[in-house]
Structure formats: structure tokens, C-alpha cells
Amino acid sequence: MNPNAVRSFVDARLEGYLAELKGLVEHESPSGDKPRLDALAGKIAARWGGLGGVVERVANEGGGDHLVGRFPGPAGERPALVVGHFDTVWPVGTIDRMPFRRDGGRLRGPGVYDMKASLVLVAAAFEAFAALGLAPRRPVTVVFTSDEEVGSTTSRGLIEALARESAHALVLEPPLADGSLKTARKGVGRFAVEVEGRAAHAGVAPELGASAVVELAHQILKIHALNDPAAGTTVNVGTVAGGTTPNVVPARAWAQVDARAVTAAGAEALEVAMAGLAAVTPGTRVKVAGGFNRPAMERTPAIAALFERARGVGEALGLALTEGATGGGSDGNFTAAAGAPTLDGLGALGGGAHADDEHVLVDTIPERAALLAALLMEI
Structure with missing residues (x-):
């Protein structure tokens, strides 16, 4: 031929x-x-x-x-x-x-x-x-x-x-x-992180509230710390939102996260880490959904x-x-x-x-x- x-x-x-x-x-x-x-x-x-x-x-x-x-x-x-x-x-x-x-x-x-x-x-x-x-x-x-x-x-x-x-x-x-x-x-993952807090008047009684936005900020830093470029693992908090108006302690906030890993083991480790995210702000709760939708x-x-x-x-x-x-x-x-x-x-x-x-x-x-x-x- x-x-x-x-x-x-x-x-x-x-x-x-x-x-x-x-x-x-x-x-x-x-x-x-x-x-x-x-x-x-x-x-x-x-x-x-x-x-x-x-x-x-x-x-x-x-x-x-x-x-x-x-x-x-x-x-x-x-x-x-x-x-x-x-x-x-x-x-x-x-x-x-x-x-x-x-x-x-x-x-x-x-x-x-x-x-x-x-x-x-x-x-x-x-x-x-x-x-x-x-x-x-x-x-x-x-x-x-x-x-x-x-x-x-x-x-x-x-x-x-x-x-x-x-x-x-x-x-x-x-x-x-x-x-x-x-x-x-790389394998590709998508995660949704949702934080539930407690609303309160930001000027009258802020101490009665629990800010979901503040808690989400803590979680974003935790997620960013999962990056390990040398191992081919990358995590990106791509979109964030939360709250209702400036004078209300926000009761809800959320973020969408992209994750990549070069091996199945790396993807599994990221899934475990994301599932283990826990709130640090009293009165708030963190929920994580999603996972890797494309294997490496x-x-x-x-x-x-x-x-x-x-x-x-x-x-x-x-x-x-x-x-x-x-x-x-x-x-x-x-x-x-x-x-x-x-x-x-x-x-x-x-x-x-x-x-x-x-x-x-x-x-x-x-x-x-x-x-x-x-x-x-x-x-």
C-alpha cells in the first residue's frame, strides 16, 4: 500500500x-x-x-x-x-x-x-x-x-x-x-459548595446572625490549599455568590469548583477532601455535592x-x-x-x-x- x-x-x-x-x-x-x-x-x-x-x-x-x-x-x-x-x-x-x-x-x-x-x-x-x-x-x-x-x-x-x-x-x-x-x-471534576448560615439585621442585631459569606471565604481558602501543581492536581473556585442585601447578615452562599487530576488516585483524594469540608463559623453548615465526571x-x-x-x-x-x-x-x-x-x-x-x-x-x-x-x- x-x-x-x-x-x-x-x-x-x-x-x-x-x-x-x-x-x-x-x-x-x-x-x-x-x-x-x-x-x-x-x-x-x-x-x-x-x-x-x-x-x-x-x-x-x-x-x-x-x-x-x-x-x-x-x-x-x-x-x-x-x-x-x-x-x-x-x-x-x-x-x-x-x-x-x-x-x-x-x-x-x-x-x-x-x-x-x-x-x-x-x-x-x-x-x-x-x-x-x-x-x-x-x-x-x-x-x-x-x-x-x-x-x-x-x-x-x-x-x-x-x-x-x-x-x-x-x-x-x-x-x-x-x-x-x-x-x-486529566480527569475532570465539578463540585458545588453550599453554605447555610443564619440571617439577622446587620445594623440592629448582627450578633444574632451567622454569615454564610464569611464561612464560604474560609472554605474557599481550604479548597485553594488542595492545589498541588507538581502532582498535576488543580482546583479552581470559579464562581461564588451569596447574600441578599447589604444590611442582612447572609444566610446562604455558594460556590462552583472545577477540579483536575492526572490519576484516578489523585481524583479520589480530591473527592475525599471535598467531602470532608466542615464549617468553622459557629451557626453555619457546609454541604458539598458533585465529583469527577471524567476519569483521568x-x-x-x-x-x-x-x-x-x-x-x-x-x-x-x-x-x-x-x-x-x-x-x-x-x-x-x-x-x-x-x-x-x-x-x-x-x-x-x-x-x-x-x-x-x-x-x-x-x-x-x-x-x-x-x-x-x-x-x-x-x-
Whole structure:
């Protein structure tokens, strides 16, 4: 197999793929907007069906339906799992102020980088297989979900089930800034801290009150002390609120906390510490809810071995693949924790995820389509 045949195939048809990407970006699909997500799911399902996939549309009353496409391969082989999502962080109407456009070597638009370009990579790889007489090394399962940007609440079980039956997982999230693949991700936790105090008139009888705001200040300092950057553990009190009016001793205050850990043990330790928070101000009570909703994607020996194989595949394509870690979470956290060796960050290069500068580098679309195809053929 000429490792660059797929790249040449996509290069020759690049304008058509860019037009396809334009249609995907202009179909806005914010998380939680079921009508728009379902309409886009229908378009993607039709596209995969035309590529030879058997497509299952997984009904989801809590949001947009999820999609699973199964592409045939040699019997008796466990499938490769390709993972992505088609929801975005952008509200409806963003396309009017951030239109899809080509700016030199960049394509701009809401969701183009995170991660609608990856839908084009899947289509290009399977079209190349059919046109060039090539085939994956094993069956391929492709799952694209509708709620990754809001925590994968309704898709987590589906992703984990597919991961358990797969040989490995290839996640089409954007790479690191330098194009490196992601072989480790921090686990992600969310906590809500609520303090109950006792209201009183701040001028007439403040001694009868118990300030929830003062107590929350104590708790914020305790939480901040849990940070251990050397161990990869970070905690951030991101939002705080409390009280009613300035002349009332506040009876209630609350905060929302983001937590990250590089290992399952680190996440467990943070959960224990957060659950153990206790009030220090007499007359107040502290309640903590939440926990880690994405397990850490740890760089296991199996993941390291998978990257080494991918690095060899990249060399045949003239690509010097490198690896790295990130503090952000993805559905790769779930596939790795479910036991499937996982490579993340296989999407097209670019930048500006979740920002007005979101863009994809045009030249990397054929490159990453070829890489995806080669990984499916060789591993």
C-alpha cells in the first residue's frame, strides 16, 4: 500500500471536502438544541450510509440523538473505535457574526476546529478506501455524539460500552497546539459548595446572625490549599455568590469548583477532601455535592505502545508524530478508563477552540485524513 495514496486522493478532491465542511459548520448545532442536533444527525447518518456503514441512530430524549456507524472488516477481529462529537459550544446565530470563510490557509467558523472538520476526515478516509481498493485492518465503529461539550452525560454509557468491545480507540478531537497527539488527559471534576448560615439585621442585631459569606471565604481558602501543581492536581473556585442585601447578615452562599487530576488516585483524594469540608463559623453548615465526571486518561503501557505504532505509521506518511498531555477532558477519558488503549488529538490542526479565532489549517485536512486511514489499515 502506498501510504500517501489517500493523501493524494483527498488533495485532488479538497475543494469538495471544504464545501462539505462549510455545510456542516453552517448547520449550527449547539449542545442541548435537539431539533438542530437531530437534523444534523440525519445528514451525517445519510453520509455514513453512503460510505458503506450500517448506521444506528441512538435515541436521546435528553438532547440530540447519538450516531454509531459500523463499517465491515475481517471477521473475528475486534473493531477499532473512532470517536467524535457534532455538538458545539456556539449558540444559534453565531454563524452570522463568524461566517465560514477561507482566510489564506485557514478556514474559520464556529465549530470548524472543535470538531466538524473531523466529520470530513471520516468521510474522506472511507471514500478513499472504496476508490483505491483499500480496506481497514479490522472492522471500524464510528461514534459521534451530541453532548460532549456539556459533559457527555447522556452518551457516556454508550461510549464506554463501545470501548469495552473495541481493540483501541482513535479520538478525533483537535491535537495539541504543535500537532502532537494526546496520550494523557486529566480527569475532570465539578463540585458545588453550599453554605447555610443564619440571617439577622446587620445594623440592629448582627450578633444574632451567622454569615454564610464569611464561612464560604474560609472554605474557599481550604479548597485553594488542595492545589498541588507538581502532582498535576488543580482546583479552581470559579464562581461564588451569596447574600441578599447589604444590611442582612447572609444566610446562604455558594460556590462552583472545577477540579483536575492526572490519576484516578489523585481524583479520589480530591473527592475525599471535598467531602470532608466542615464549617468553622459557629451557626453555619457546609454541604458539598458533585465529583469527577471524567476519569483521568492515564498514559498506560498499552497507550504508550499504541502511540509507538502510530508513530511508525506516521513516518511512512512523512509525519514526525509527537505526543503530549493536556488538562482538558474529552470522551477519550472514557474510552481509556473503559480499557481501550486510546490515542486522542487526531483531528486537523488549527486553533481557537471555543474562541472567536477558531480555525482549521487547510493543508492539514488531507494529512490527517491520510493518517486516520493509515491507522485504520495498519493497526
